Amino acid sequence: MFREVRGLPAYLRLLVGTQLAFNVGFFAVLPYLAQHLGTALGMAGWAVGFVLGLRTFSQQGLFVVGGALTDRYGPRPVVLVGCVLRIAGFGWLAFAEETATVVGAVLLIGFAAALFSPAVESETAREAVRFEAATGTPRAQVLAVFSAAGQAGAFLGPLLGSLLLGAGFRAVCLAGAAVFVAVLAGHWRLMPAREGAHEREHRRGGVRALLAGPGFAVVCLAYGSYLVAYNQLYLSLPAEVERATGSQAALGWLFALSSLLVVSVQLPVTRWAGRRLGLRTALVSGLCVVGAGFLGVAASVPLRLTGAAGLLPGAFLVVAVTLGQMLLVPAARALVPDLVDDRHLGLAMGALSSVSGLVVLVGSSATGTLTAGGGVVLWSVLAAVPLAGALLARCLRHGERATG
Structure with missing residues (x-):
């Protein structure tokens, strides 16, 4: 995979690396959330399931919102805001001890992904089409590199979380937040500002x-x-x-x-x-x-x-x-x-x-x-x-x- 990544233009390498980092930070925390809610916070099983379901809804269900905002304002501000919200969500979750605060943190974590994921995915698809036109490299191959990077992050994230779990769930959450601080800094510096595809059009x-x-x-x-x-x-x-x-x-x-x-x-x-x-x-x-x-x-x-x-x-x-x-x-x-x-x-x-x-x-x-x-x-x-x-x-x- 590393050879294929090196052969991509710099911007596509940034997007692929983003997907890797997103999943490392996210999966460092997610596998250990249910146990923390049930054991450390004493939440009932149905409540744990409800909280995890809320996270999925606030993420997958609202992807269309992040996509629409990306079209309106361009990918850079949407990605940056999403990273800020994910950092805040993980920081909040690290110190949340009541059901209401846990629910708020989890909703914020999910909504953050609903912002940055469609922005990064649409940019990757757009750049893959351009790369195909310029070099003849099939766009599906570029998107496969993107998917493989995400899976690598999903594999490495739980390993990072398990290494930190001995220091407590709070340390795991703060490590996840730290990963997104690095992502935020990288995109603030490297992601180009681009006008939304229909910034001057009515939203209809x-x-x-x-x-x-x-x-x-x-x-x-x-x-x-x-x-x-x-x-x-x-x-x-x-x-x-x-x-x-x-x-x-x-x-x-x-x-x-x-x-x-x-x-x-x-x-x-x-x-x-x-x-x-x-x-x-x-x-x-x-x-x-x-x-x-x-x-x-x-x-x-x-x-x-x-x-x-x-x-x-x-x-x-x-x-x-x-x-x-x-x-x-x-x-x-x-x-x-x-x-x-x-x-x-x-x-x-x-x-x-x-x-x-x-x-x-x-x-x-x-x-x-x-x-x-x-x-x-x-x-x-x-x-x-x-x-x-x-x-x-x-x-x-x-x-x-x-x-x-």
Whole structure:
């Protein structure tokens, strides 16, 4: 990955490094939040779940706000404000001891990401298109470097947090804040000021522009079907691991396997897909691979495997979902600039996350009713979700582009 990063222009290297730093700072804190809330602060289990759900809502649900502000004012001020809010949120969380103050800190942390993430993602997509035009390097390859950097941060962040956890959760939060202080300083110095794409226009028509052609909505729904499936790594997979081994201790190893796969294999997979597959085909193929992972678990149910052998279906699922992710995530993000007007790219990247998050909320609620029962029915239904997304993605027309 480092060789590919060195080959990028300076601004793209900044954006890739930003994604790495964002995730290091965030994942240094997040894995230890639930235990802190339940053990140190004595919050009930339902309250812990509620707080974590608020964080997700304030982040994913409001991505569209950050995207719209990026289009309006340009990426630099949105990223800088987001970093300031994340620093304040982590600092607040470090000293929060009451439920109300914890909720406030968590909402601030989530909203900060809703600002800076769409800004950075839309800038990366825009610069990847320019780099492709200038050098012929496929934009999906650049976006794959961006995704791999994020996964590397998700892998390194918990390690940083675990090293500091002996000094207490407060030290972990302050370390996360320190990472964002460094990000803020770097972007204050290095991120160019650029006028918003429609700073002088009235704030209307953006949503209508996104919905004018069906292509963007198709990508959102297909991407949402993947996220519904990916979310099962946190819902259905833990139950399967506990059934097979009697505990969830092996989950950490499975998640580490996923992160290491992305860091080590993402770029070769994307290069191969760039030579062999178009963006639409990569999106469809990735969804099919994800679906195959769930079908593999469904096929193993009658065998009633336990112990180490019982972990094999779960490991197969993690590998399949991760490989599918490597194909479809860069492809979905690379398709967006072709499906929307460049003036609304920030709004589009935010809407991709927000609409997909809504699909996850509805889809996970529906599939969650089957989780307790488990069995072939559960895993077959879960396989059907990404496969339906693949069928939908096939409706994308080759070469479809935004107009107006």
